[in-house]
Amino acid sequence: MNFLSVENISKSYGERVLFENISFGINKDQKIAFIAKNGSGKTTIMNMLNGFDEPDTGQVVVRKDIKMAFLSQDNNLQDELTIEESIFASDNETLKVIERYEKALENPEDEEVYQRAFDDMDRHNAWDFETQYKQILSKLKLEDLKLKVKSLSGGQKKRLALAIILINRPDLLILDEPTNHLDLEMIEWLEDYFAKENITLFMVTHDRFFLERVCNEIIELDNGKLYQYKGNYSYYLEKKEERIASENASIDKAQNLFVKELAWMRRQPKARTTKSKSRQDDFYKIKEKAESRRKENVVELEINMERMGSKIIELVKLNKSFKDRVILDDFSYAFQRGERIGIIGKNGTGKSTFLNIMTQTMPPDSGKVIVGDTIKIGYYTQSGINPKPGQKVIDIIKEYGEYIPLTKGKIISASQLLERFLFDAKKQYDYVEKLSGGELKRLYLCTVLIQNPNFLILDEPTNDLDIVTLNVLESFLLDFPGNLLVVSHDRYFMDKIVDHLFVFRGQGEVEDFPGNYSDFRAYEDSADVQQKEDNKAEKKDWKQQNNTTGLTFNEQKEYQKIEREIKDLELEKVKIEQLFSDGKVADDAIAIKANELQTIIQKIEAKEERWFELSAKMEG
Structure with a gap:
């Protein structure tokens, strides 16, 4: 069944032709990745599919009876709504039923309203749906449903927008970089979700592992022409x-x-x-x-890197904490010449803090960092560059260096380095303020490389880079003869360029794993078999868990309500504990807040005791 057809569309901006007379279709159950260089019309085509732009010629035809959703880089959330209100603000009838039921739980005195809401849940098979959407929220770490959108971070807003789309289960889902702002655990969950669900996808993503595991077709826009490949990323x-x-x-x-x-x-x-x-x-x-031979951006540089002595960098008994959050606990490591180490771990475990300590831009609480006399560090941070008004691309890079020395007395100039990272001669004289986010990241990378470091430290270097640029960066790093230390969520990138990992487990635990990301994933999967079996036992069918046989009508209502109340109290408890942890409680309010915390704990204990009583009666 055809969901959407693109028929002979063309688009130009003045004399610049993006593409001409291209056609393709999206059919039911296809999972398509769309690949193109930045600036070749990728975003324009995405906007046309969603009706935000019109082609100069041709048309986009969408089947009338399908439900389509678009996850863009910019969310369209309402600031004044809570997370819960944002989820329920849709035309999905099942969600409306769940919303009425949730409200009925808050007012159990009205037995008629509660019973009607309870019956509607049965009639619409909404129990399983509610379980699924709560699982999605949990996986995307959106658990405090009372938070307002305006108080969320950019990453949380992206995750909420993704959650709303997944919960509403559209027939056709169009995604623009869905893995941005997600940590590895969330990305892998999303991979599994898309791989198993009968949902039709059309996506732009630079995450090549994601392409490999999710997509069954790839469409590439290359030099204005469209090429289609029936297979995953390896086949492509x-x-x-x-x-x-x-x-x-x-x-x-x-x-x-x-x-x-x-x-x-x-x-x-x-x-x-x-x-x-x-x-x-x-x-x-x-x-x-x-004269039409492709201009490939292959980076093969025999860099004449500055000599490295026997001492590289030594970390001696490093400790670092922020309040109760431990980042490093007596951590020591002596780097050897030519090591290529990747750093992985959940968001918030201290990966960027570790890099800042390594580069001595942040002091440890105790311990020391000893840098060898011959070591020249190149540090690529997530903050990027801050150009002066009116600066051109070539001016920025020349502030840091004019050339990189190669072997046999050769050199590569700043201009030649820019060309290899996809800045052609014309682009090099553009004003920096005209560059896109991805182009700024590329330029920043060149400013780090032109300084000819022999120890490269890269913090999320693949963010905002398209696949073509990633291949260029990987080629450069594979030829790089010095030491490499990199934090990245890009698993494909990590597999290609690192040979062992620092795994940040949290609370100061850092594991040195001898292998790349795929090796680590295989090890974790094999070591975690027993844990998975335990998890399966816990994940019983929701309706079975909530089977209210043996309870009176009023007890049924109480049982349903008490779980929500315990969760709300737990959130209140965590907030107060965090205030104490952060030292944000005024001296004259300490006793008041301590009493408030004790009251909440007592309420939780009482409600948990009642919950166990009702559970025992239900099972009996």
Whole structure:
């Protein structure tokens, strides 16, 4: 069944042609990834699919009876709504039923309203749906449903927008970088969700592991032409390489013919016969083909890096904490020449703090960092660059260096380095304020590399980079002869460039794992079999857990309500404890807050005791 058709669309901006006469379709159960370089029309096409832009020619046709949703980089949430209100603010009838039931639980005195809401839950099979949406919220770490949208961070807003879309289960889901702002645990959960669910997807993402595991088709926009591949990312890479080889063979043939035809053209008199005119017209076609060889951005640099002595960097008994949150606990490590280490861990475990201590931009609580005399650190942070008004791209990089020395006395200039990272000669003289987010990240990376460091430290270098740029960066780093320390959520990137990992487990626990990310994932999966079995036992069917056989009508209502009340009290308890932990309680309010906390704890204990009583009666 066809959900959406793109029919011969074209788009230009002045003399700049993005694409011409391209067509494709999205059918039921397809999971399509859309790949294109930045600036080639990727965003324009996404906007056309969602009706936010119109093609110059052609049309986009959407099937009338399908439900379509779009997850953009910018959310469309209402600041004054809570998380819960944002979820229920939809036309989904099942969600409306759940909302009425949740409200009935808050006012159990009205037995008629409660019973009607309870019956509606049965009639619409809403119990399972409620379980699923609560699982989604839990996985996306959106557990305090009373928080207002305006108080959420950018990452939380992105996760809420994603949660709303997943909960509403559209027929066709269009996604723009769905893994941004998600940690590895959430990304892997989302992968499993999309891989198992019968949902039709069309997405733009730079996460190549995600492409590999989720997508069954890839559409690439390359030099204004569309190419379709029926398979995952590995299949796409294989077939694209074959296509380029075939194109280059055709170009080589055209170049040989061009040499012969050029000699013939030079021998021709100015007066042309009809026959020679036809051959001359063919000559210009051959010339165009011969000059159409792809300009590949392959980075193979034999860098003449500054000599490294025997001492690299040594970390001696480092300790670092923020209040009760322990980042490092007596951590020691001596780096060896040429090590390539990746750092992984959940958000908030202290990965960026560790890098700041390594680079001595943040002091440890105790311990020391000893840097060898010959070590020159290049530190790529998440903060990026702050250009002055009116600066051009080439000016920015020349502030840091004019060239990188290569072996055999050669050099690569600042301009040549920019070219290899996709800044052509014209782009190098653009004003920096005109650059996109991804282009700014690329420029910042070049400012770090032009300084010719021998110890590279990279904090999330793949954010905002498209797949083409990622391949360029990977090629450079694979040739880099010095030490490399990198924090990244990009698992494909990590697998290619690192050979062992620091795994930040939280509360100061840092594990040195001898392998790349895939090795670590395989190890975790095999070591965690027993834990998974335990989890399965806990994840009983929701309705079975909430089977109210043996309870009176009023006890049924009490049982349903008490779980919500315990959760709300737990949240209040955590908030007060956090105030004490952060030292934000005024001296004259300490006794009041302590009493308030004790009251909440007593209420939780009483309600838990009653919950166990009702559970025992229900099971009996």
